[in-house]
Amino acid sequence: MSRERLGIAGLGLIGGSLALALRRTRGSPEIWGFDRRAEHARLAVERGAIDRACGEREIASCDIVMVCVPVQRSLPLIRRLGKRMRPGTVLTDAGSVKAEIVRAGTESIAPGAEFVGGHPIAGTENSGFLAADPKLFSRKTAILTPARGNSEGALLRVGKLWERAGARVVRMDPETHDHVFAYVSHLPHAVAYALVHSVATLSSRVPLGYSAGGFRDFTRIASSNPEMWKDIVLQNRTEVxxxxxxxxxxxxxxxxxxxxxxxxxxxxxxxxxxxxxxxx
Known part of the structure; x- marks a missing residue:
């Protein structure tokens, strides 16, 4: 019996870390990877994170496809992939905002396939495949956001991937997820950016070399990817x-x-x- 094939669309911090984590487990799936940045796909193959680099059309032939790209870009990608999924396959994602993504996934998924929303609560201020860490999800939480029509089997298949990567899996409805994470994740990032921006735009000079633990610790997340956080606060703008x-x-x-x-x-x-x- 052939191994299940996992396709990962987006081989940055999250997608790359998931691939590396699964490689360390027994009975891991065959892993195909797709990234619009050819360098990320090349590095993933060279470092043994994926078995094969492929294109968008090819990745839709996998048994499970995990979308790990910034949330605004994930919407059109999920819609395109959803239409190409075969019966019995599962399309899922790792985005930080869920309601709009789950809606797009369930509306576009092909007959016989399923879309399962997901969000691993893990990350760093760094991005790209070079930041990938096989231990990123160890002892972290991965949230699945079931939609009406999801089968228990599809939820278990996606949950098993995150458990293999070291995460504890819980379930939450998409709207509750977006409300909760507006406060515990999205707002803290916005506040950190705002604080650093306020210091950077002062008319008086404040040498940041004098900053102690308070400023450095509080604003660490302001070093996160600006494009990614632009997408997150816009997609969850009502709750934010x-x-x-x-x-x-x-x-x-x-x-x-x-x-x-x-x-x-x-x-x-x-x-x-x-x-x-x-x-x-």
């Missing part, structure tokens, strides 16, 4: 704007406490934040 408005109200309250020299209020504000952070 709602989260930003809530954050603005909280920051306005902090500003007021400082202006009024309200020591009791400041201690209560900071203590609430500390207790919440300590519980993570």
């Amino acid at each position: 704007l709602r989260a930003a408005a809530h954050y603005r109200r909280s920051f306005d309250r902090l500003t007021r406490l400082i202006r009024e020299r309200d020591e009791t209020g400041l201690i209560a504000y900071f203590r609430k934040a500390k207790q919440t952070r300590d519980g993570i």
Whole structure:
């Protein structure tokens, strides 16, 4: 009996790491890879991450196809691949926004095939195949976002891939996912970018060489790929704007406490934040 064939569309940090992680497991699938950057595909073959580099049409012939490209580019790619999938195959993704992607996937998937939305909660501020790490998903969480019509079999097939890569698999509906991650991922990135931008555009000179752990730790994620984060905040813009408005109200309250020299209020504000952070 032939091995199941996995196709990975996008061999950057996530796609490359998944391929490398699966290579370390017994009974791993045959892996084909596609990337619009020929250099990434070449490196993936040379480093043994994939068995074969192929084109977009060829990758649709795989048993499971995992789309690992920025979320705005993933929409047209998912629509094209979905129409080409064979009965019994599964198309899935690893995008950070889910509602719009799941909608596109379920609407475009060919009869007899299924689309399963997914999101591994793992990453770094680096990107590209050279940043790929076989341990990236170890002890991390991968979320599947089932849609109406998904079979248990398709969900288990996709979940098994992430488990083989070292992740713990949970399920969440797409809309809840986008609401939750607007607060715990998308807003923090936006705030980090905004803080660094505010310092970079000051009229007075602030030498960043003097920055200590606070600024460096808080803004590390502002070194993330700008194109990727442009896509994420635009695709999840409704939830991100709602989260930003809530954050603005909280920051306005902090500003007021400082202006009024309200020591009791400041201690209560900071203590609430500390207790919440300590519980993570």
